[in-house]
Amino acid sequence: MKAAIALVSILMLSSQTSAEEARQVRQGQPVAVTSDLAYLLFREDPRQGPGDFEYVLARELQKTILPLDHVAAPPQFDAQASLIRTDARYPYVNDAGQKSYLLAVPPGVYSIVAVTYKRMPAIGTCLCMGTVRFEARAGMLNDLGYLLGAIEDKPSRLPELASYTGSLDWTHTTPALALMTVRPSTDEMGAPSSLRTLPRTRAKYAAAGKFPNYFRTMINRVPPIAGVLAYEGDRAINPQVPER
Numbered sequence: 001m002k003a004a005i006a007l008v009s010i011l012m013l014s015s016q017t018s019a020e021e022a023r024q025v026r027q028g029q030p031v032a033v034t035s036d037l038a039y040l041l042f043r044e045d046p047r048q049g050p051g052d053f054e055y056v057l058a059r060e061l062q063k064t065i066l067p068l069d070h071v072a073a074p075p076q077f078d079a080q081a082s083l084i085r086t087d088a089r090y091p092y093v094n095d096a097g098q099k100s101y102l103l104a105v106p107p108g109v110y111s112i113v114a115v116t117y118k119r120m121p122a123i124g125t126c127l128c129m130g131t132v133r134f135e136a137r138a139g140m141l142n143d144l145g146y147l148l149g150a151i152e153d154k155p156s157r158l159p160e161l162a163s164y165t166g167s168l169d170w171t172h173t174t175p176a177l178a179l180m181t182v183r184p185s186t187d188e189m190g191a192p193s194s195l196r197t198l199p200r201t202r203a204k205y206a207a208a209g210k211f212p213n214y215f216r217t218m219i220n221r222v223p224p225i226a227g228v229l230a231y232e233g234d235r236a237i238n239p240q241v242p243e244r
Contacts, residue, residue, distance in 0.1 A: 023103070024086060024103055025092055025104055027094070031194070033139050033140075033141075033198055036106070037104055037106070038105055038107040038108075038137055038138050039102060039141045039195075040103040040104075040110075040144055041101070041102055041142065041143050041195065042100070042101050042144040043098070043100045043145065044088075044091070044098075044099040044101070044146070045146055045183075046098060046099075047156075049149075052118050052149065053147075053148075053180065054085060054088050054119065055115055055147055055149075056084065056112070056113050056116070057086075057105075057111070058082050058084075059084070059106065060076055060082075060108065061078065062108075062109055064109065065133065065134075068207075069238065070237055070242060071209065071237055071238075071243075072209040072236040072238055073208070073209055074211040075131070075133060075208045077111070083113070084103065084105065085116075086103065092192065100192055105136055107136050107137060108136060109133055109135050110133060110135075111131055111133040111208045112131050112133075112180070113127055113128070114217075115127065115149050115179065117149070117151060117176065122215075122217060123217055124178055124217065126218065126219050127180070128211050128213050128214075128219050128221075129236075130208070130221035131221065131222045131229075131236075132182060132207060132208055132222055132225070132228060133205070133206055133207075133208040134203040134204060136203075140198075140199050141195055142201055143200055143203060144184075144185065145183045146182065147180060147182055148180060148181050149178060149179070149180045150165050150180070151177070152165050152166075152178070152220075160223070161180075164179060177220060179220050180222065181223055182205060182222075184225075185203060205228045207229040207230070207236045209235070221236070227240055
């Protein structure tokens with residue numbers, strides 16, 4: 001992997017897709033399930049702000065999530081070819097302030113490696129001190145639940161992030177340090193009506209450990225998530241896996 005990466009080398013979400021490409025599906029565009037394609041659905045909580053946050057996903061080199069260890073393995077990815085940045089300007093559904101986004105991606109294991117704010121012309125905040133990964137299954141609508149973003153020096157109305165924001169002393173950092181978390185999918189989270197006929201699976205998150213700051217930007221980590229991600233000191237762990 002390269003030690004640094006420029007924004008132009010990110011795999012931006014294009015209008016076409018193949019086994020090695022990804023795209024963000026916009027409202028009204030057709031959706032067809034194929035054996036070499038996985039769809040990723042995530043929602044935005046309107047309490048976090050009007051479409052301010054975007055996320056960078058990395059397709060890891062392994063094809064499936066390996067048996068988990070107590071201490072989370074770091075994500076291994078090709079930083080020059082496997083990064084996907086979402087675009088908050090183009091939701092798949094925008095219904096009374098409830099926005100949902102849809103990505104068409106090659107199947108495999110993905111980790112969320114960065115979060116950015118208001119289309120900053122850089123990769124944003126690297127989640128290289130601890131994050132989450134999931135498997136995108138081919139031929140399926142993979143429901144990620146909610147992806148939730150916040151700025152650390154401003155109070156957040158999101159219950160998952162409220163205790164991690166608004167209390168910092170360095171309130172004039174530019175650009176502001178962002179953080180994010182996930183709200184895993186549940187049976188109560190309905191899919192958009194246009195996607196309800198697709199075979200659907202709930203994404204199962206697991207912890208991903210520390211990785212180098214390849215992006216040479218600010219660093220942060222995903223806060224603990226019950227049953228998914230915890231920390232022992234500065235080590236990300238899978239809390240559901242006992243230590244040997």
